[in-house]
Every structure is written in structure tokens, then in C-alpha cells.
Amino acid sequence: MIELQEVSKVFGRERAVDGISLTVANGELCVLVGTSGCGKSTTLRMINRLIEHSAGQILIDGRQIRSFNEQVLRRRIGYAIQNTGLFPHWSVARNIGLVPRLLKWMPARIDVRVTELMELLGLDPAVFAEKMPAQLSGGQAQRVGVARALAADPDILLMDEPFGALDPITRETLQDELLRLQSRLRKTIVFVTHDMDEALKLADRIVVMSQGRIVQQGTPQALLREPANGFVESLLGGADRGLKQAGLTRVAARMQPLGTSRPSRSDPSVGIDDSLRLALSLMLWHHCESLTVVDGTGRPVGTLSLHDLLKAAP
Numbered sequence: 001m002i003e004l005q006e007v008s009k010v011f012g013r014e015r016a017v018d019g020i021s022l023t024v025a026n027g028e029l030c031v032l033v034g035t036s037g038c039g040k041s042t043t044l045r046m047i048n049r050l051i052e053h054s055a056g057q058i059l060i061d062g063r064q065i066r067s068f069n070e071q072v073l074r075r076r077i078g079y080a081i082q083n084t085g086l087f088p089h090w091s092v093a094r095n096i097g098l099v100p101r102l103l104k105w106m107p108a109r110i111d112v113r114v115t116e117l118m119e120l121l122g123l124d125p126a127v128f129a130e131k132m133p134a135q136l137s138g139g140q141a142q143r144v145g146v147a148r149a150l151a152a153d154p155d156i157l158l159m160d161e162p163f164g165a166l167d168p169i170t171r172e173t174l175q176d177e178l179l180r181l182q183s184r185l186r187k188t189i190v191f192v193t194h195d196m197d198e199a200l201k202l203a204d205r206i207v208v209m210s211q212g213r214i215v216q217q218g219t220p221q222a223l224l225r226e227p228a229n230g231f232v233e234s235l236l237g238g239a240d241r242g243l244k245q246a247g248l249t250r251v252a253a254r255m256q257p258l259g260t261s262r263p264s265r266s267d268p269s270v271g272i273d274d275s276l277r278l279a280l281s282l283m284l285w286h287h288c289e290s291l292t293v294v295d296g297t298g299r300p301v302g303t304l305s306l307h308d309l310l311k312a313a314p
């Protein structure tokens, strides 16, 4: 668990972070969002002491971070950043093995771990292990960055705009992979982004910051339902909120199961785990008011009508 209690950071005359209090529970994925310069990265970097806080307390599992040896603390915490920070003259495998080497793991154990992580991140070790960072695409380099952050199996992962420099499709793929990894690994993650759609998709909890302070925190649904003020509302996309909320709700939550409904052969189909947003898009595209809901094997399991879908609207 990470706890920030009334934490501030002052640079010269500027109060970059101004008395924030925040608790991130074990296994939680907490996303910090806000406009440029609001203090997100500074907050993140105070947690692994890349930046020392000026006031307040930061605790990890109940222990003040200043009571840890700085190097030990940093090795306990995975850190992934935009543009990866990979060492350009080191191979992919050597980059991923950095922290285990610093921790003096046996070489054989490091090799096993590097191979395991490359497979976990969808990088074929036979193809990528000996490549140099300059030979990788942006998406591949980000995967290596995440693999490196996970190398010593830290409980905590700090991620600062890790997918920021990627094209939208690669970015979505890596977001999906992070969610898949997280459902397996259950790390405590603090993730910084200025992209609200990314925050809505990834977060268990979103923390909205402005001018060094926390303006609101809550689940994506709670923020969409009740933004605290006009600033949060505009970050959430204003009038697009209804669509964003539909993007967070699964078809399964609104469909009529077989028995109470009979699918029509001519209706297009939608997956039970797809979002209501996708269902609405399919209705608009096919000019229809009803969809057949199918499971992962393509078997019909119910129907979703426009009426069912609108019931979910805020």
C-alpha cells in the first residue's frame, strides 16, 4: 500500500505539488490525470524518491520512504516511462535484466526471468533478445520498458505516460495488454496520463489533479456520474460523457437472455463482453434497433435492443 499524507513539493518559488493526500491499495491501478504541469510526474517521482518531497509523509506498507535505503527502495519499485529510457548500447535482454543484475541474481536465474518476461510481453526471445533499442518499433520498445520495470517482480509499478508516444492502435493494444497483465499479476500501480480515455479504460480509481492539488478521486463510473466541477467535466469530455459511460458498461449488464428473448437471424451480433458503446455503434452502422448477443464461441446467448441500451444511459 502507498500512502501520501499532505505531501508537497516546492521547486524554488513554485509549489508543484500542494498538500495532496492519497492512498493506493495493494493491487489497485490508480491513474493520475490532469493538464500539463499540474504535478502528476512530480507526484509519481516522489514515490520512488527520484524527487524528494518537501513536506508531508509518504509511506510504503506503513513505512516512511525516507527510512529505506534509496537504492533498495528504487529496486523494489518498477518504473516505466515514456520513451522507455532504455540504454541504447545494450541489447533488449541486457536492458530487461538490469535490476536483477543490480540485485546480484545468478546469471542463469536472470536468463530465465528475461525469457519469461519477453514471452509475457509478447516479444519472441529468439527474435528480440539480442536486438538493440534502435532496431525496435515504438511499441516494441515500450514493451521492453514494461518488461524491465517488472523484472525483479516488484509489488509496486510506477508508470509515467508509458504509452504516450505511440500511435492510437499500438497504444490500445498495449493498454489491453496492461489490463491482461494486471488481472494476472495484481501489482499496485500508479499510472500517469493526460489522456482521459486511457484513464477511464485502465483505472480502478482516477485521481484528477489541477495546479498541484487533487480536485477529485473516484472510480471511472463515479467521476462520469458526478464530476466535482466544470474542470473535471471538461476533462471527461463534456457532452461526450454519455458515450464514455456506455464505453465502460458491458453488453452483459443490459442484454435480455435467451428465454425472455428470441434472436432474429437478420440482426447483427455483438459480443457479451463488448461495451454498450460498441453495441450502439453497430446499431448506427447497420440501421437496426436490435442485436444478437453472442458468447466467446459465437453462440447466441440473448438480445440487446436500443431500448435496453438507452436504459443504461446516464
Ligand SMILES: Nc1ncnc2c1ncn2[C@@H]1O[C@H](COP(=O)(O)OP(=O)(O)OP(=O)(O)O)[C@@H](O)[C@H]1O
Binding pocket: 011, 014, 016, 034, 035, 036, 037, 038, 039, 040, 041, 042, 043, 194
Ligand atoms: N526539476 C524541476 N525543477 C523545477 N521545476 C520543476 C521541476 N520538475 C517539475 N517542475 C515544475 O513543477 C510543475 C509540475 O510538473 P510535473 O512534471 O509534475 O507536471 P505534469 O502534470 O507531470 O506535466 P506533464 O503532463 O506536462 O508531464 C511544473 O510547473 C514544472 O515546471
